[in-house]
Amino acid sequence: MSRGTYRYGSYRDGPDPLAPPYDVRDALDALGDSVLEGTSARQALRDLLRRGLPGARDRRGLDDLLRQVRERRRELRDRGRLDGTLEQARALLDKAIGQERATLFPDPSDDARLREAELDTLPSDTSQAIRRLADYQWRSPQARETFEQLKDLLRRDVLDAQFRGMKQALESPDPQTMQRFKDMMSALNDMLEKDARGEHTQEDFDRFMREHGEFFPDDPQNLEELVDSLARRAAAMDRLLASLTPEQRAELAGLMAQAMEDAGLAMEMSRLNDSLRARRPDLGWGEPERMSGDTPLGMGDATTALEELADLADLESALGQDYPGARLDDIDEEAVRRALGRQAVDDLAELRRLEAELERQGYLNRRGGALELTPKAVRRLGETALRRVFAQLTEGGRGDHDQRDAGQAGELTGASREWRFGDEQPIDVVRTLGNAVRRSGAGRPKLTVDDFEVLETERRTSAAVCLLVDLSYSMVLRNTWGAAKQTALALHSLVTTKFPQDAIQVIGFSNYARQLQPTEMAGLDWDMVQGTNLHHALLIAGRHLDRHPGFDPIVLVVTDGEPTAHLRPDGRSLFDYPPSPETLVLTMAEVDKMTRRGATLNVFMLAEDRRLVSFVEEVARRNGGRVFAPAADRLGEYVVSDYLRVRRGRRRAG
The missing domain is CATH 3.40.50.410 (von Willebrand factor, type A domain)
Known part of the structure; x- marks a missing residue:
């Protein structure tokens, strides 16, 4: 900044020191109405937060956010079916077999008939059929390509179900991509085992992310964040299996096992799932989830849908605030943003601010786990109740009204007198200034104690x-x-x-x-x-x-x-x-x-x-x-x- 030149901008070193206090009067009055009707202070605050304040820039309450979460859950359940990978795998398998039969049919040799017989005896279970065909020597180049496409689909879908976004990452033609993924899996399991022994450090995690961060686009900042992300994904995949029929479950589990064996990842994937289950047993592993849509979903998309449904279920519980000790701080802001968008985050922040300001400004007090109104809040409720009473009185009817120009000793009589030490009556400004002017004559008026006069008021008995x-x-x-x-x-x-x-x-x-x-x-x-x-x-x-x-x-x-x-x-x-x-x-x-x-x-x-x-x-x-x-x-x-x-x-x- 040059000499004599100033630049003005928003204050960035914390809350604006010149901003007016946060207005909680309407909230306190609404809270007070509930308390006066017999509701406890804690329940009244909870009801207020659920309801929201219509006058507060149309900010929504918890009930509105909860309604949105439930609508989102219904939309997800209606999105599609969970057996899409099975359906796609069966279709590719049938296509490969059909292409092979088309090549064998014109061939009159015994070898062709033996191959047809082998295809005729394939099990109906897709995973077992794929296992039987693992060493089959395809006569049709098209059939061989389709079968390789099938195995590649399964490998990418299974890995995408475990690691969000892997389906796209593994579409790269670079053969080194899968090797880097195998190296990552081994390093990840070693890091988890090291942490279980109490030997893990943040430096270990930072080094792991520098080497393998390409596989984690959500950019976790520490091992706990990484474990939470992977465990939620793995639990969602487990719920996917639990949601299928026993026959579908066995078939898909077989396909997954075959895909991991073909990729050389079966052991590492088993190590990872065992570790994640041990660390996060609270994630509802094996609990079935209903999906009622018509569109078949691939394993990765189905896992994503179930993961989001689980997040929404947790969010629904937090927004409901129906458990002992529930507070707005329990609501995951990031989960709100993912599910409902930025506007919902702002609404939640406004509710949190309202709750905090009621306590900070001295209207609510938490004592021994109980929430109670403070004397300051009760005075405010009394003032509000009194204003409502005066609002009911007819114009010019019974009772006094809120007059700010009346002295504490009584109503004004129209007369004034000299001010005496201890007087509480209002100052008569006109006569006080007049006394100063008359005393000063032509000079500049200057007030002295002798100039002050107060307005006379009636004396009130007690x-x-x-x-x-x-x-x-x-x-x-x-x-x-x-x-x-x-x-x-x-x-x-x-x-x-x-x-x-x-x-x-x-x-x-x-x-x-x-x-x-x-x-x-x-x-x-x-x-x-x-x-x-x-x-x-x-x-x-x-x-x-x-x-x-x-x-x-x-x-x-x-x-x-x-x-x-x-x-x-x-x-x-x-x-x-x-x-x-x-x-x-x-x-x-x-x-x-x-x-x-x-x-x-x-x-x-x-x-x-x-x-x-x-x-x-x-x-x-x-x-x-x-x-x-x-x-x-x-x-x-x-x-x-x-x-x-x-x-x-x-x-x-x-």
Whole structure:
């Protein structure tokens, strides 16, 4: 680069440092929806990866890739038959014999008749017939040429079945090619035996490839890659034999053995197959595979098809992710490229990046083999749930909306005052700059601490908020479980972000009640136990209110059934259905305590059972609270709106 001249290009020393963070918000929201419906974080992530994200530049999920793999397997199975080599060998043998008979027929000699008799007694098995004709002295030059063509076909097909691409390599007229191949086979077996003794080095492999690399166009980088390639090919050939009928299998095995004997490779090929089987016994040797096409395939092409089918079967298993500990890293990217092309590799890379980014950006955490949502992810789910609630509210209706110009202490009054240390209200920019201009006169304005003014906001009183959520199994049966969890997260997010001076406690209750932490709410599962112990939930809520005596009490109850359990003096839960008089008496006693604390109980019914309606009407009569019967999909709207209504009412009263 010359002085004063600059050249700009893409950044090549790693990830772009100026690139925006990878956007996982849509993925996290989709993941959160599944978790809130009761799915585990691991299963939710798995479902997301299978489904893919339509908005992410139309990237396909694992299910789409899996569908393509299965279609490819069907195409391969319909491509042809596995007995093509047998069929071709029989045709060439019949042709050679026919040519020989045509030459013998006009000859009246006894020798001609004896030769015809020998041809008449040939076995029907093609391999045995070829073996019998190995020393036959052909009278017809055309027949001799056809028979040599047959033996050459078998040799090339058998070697092509073992080494992909050998059929074309051995078509070379150079007689040294076969000798070089024999030398390679001997060196390969020696190298494998040396490795079995623990004496093999990378230098040995590099030297082997320099001498014999012409026979391995896929260019393996080490012995393990070479063994994997050869073993998969050999196992595919073994499956080819297993897929034939017993008669076809015996005939083709005989042809292969004869071809290797003629080429002087029988011993070396046997050594190689024994070594490959010992090294990779997991490749499904001897397992038959169905091929239903009409086109006869040669041994090399048939082996290639079966090898690809085996790769596709492995890929199908990896893409299915149905085994313990399954991860996207298990999917062989090269196998995806071979089977489905570059676009599929990009789709897989996008899914891997999505999974990695969810962990890297702190939304997912793996702990002890389990996958869980982090507090950061739960906060995001709460914000999303709250946005959805506000989206449901009618324009100008109940509730606040997301206003970024409101101070933390309350809503703007329109007035301003001098800034004091510790103020959290927003700066009044216009009046602050005006003060600086007036103080500086005609000179250049320069801000000082005395110039700053803040916008006045209403003072908000603090509230102690209790949300009591029914965790009983009936919530699942009525399909209201997910809505209840989303409502809890939305309310918790609203209180902690827009009303940080409030103290919120979420309490879940079934046969017992317990406080729920934000991270617990997202992954919370229902309780498959008997009992709706509102008595215990009100006891815990009462303690929360008592710990905040100067706060305005707000109690919200979400349930789909009347109380059927209470806490006994010994701390154990007692269930009874229909509700025992003792359960109702103790529960109403806690309602009366809430009334004396000045807490209004607003109940959100998710069912219209006669007993439940009767119970909540009595609660409303004794406490003065209100009763709501929202549809499950509007529960969040009702709960959040009611909380905001109470907060505004308390603020005006103050």
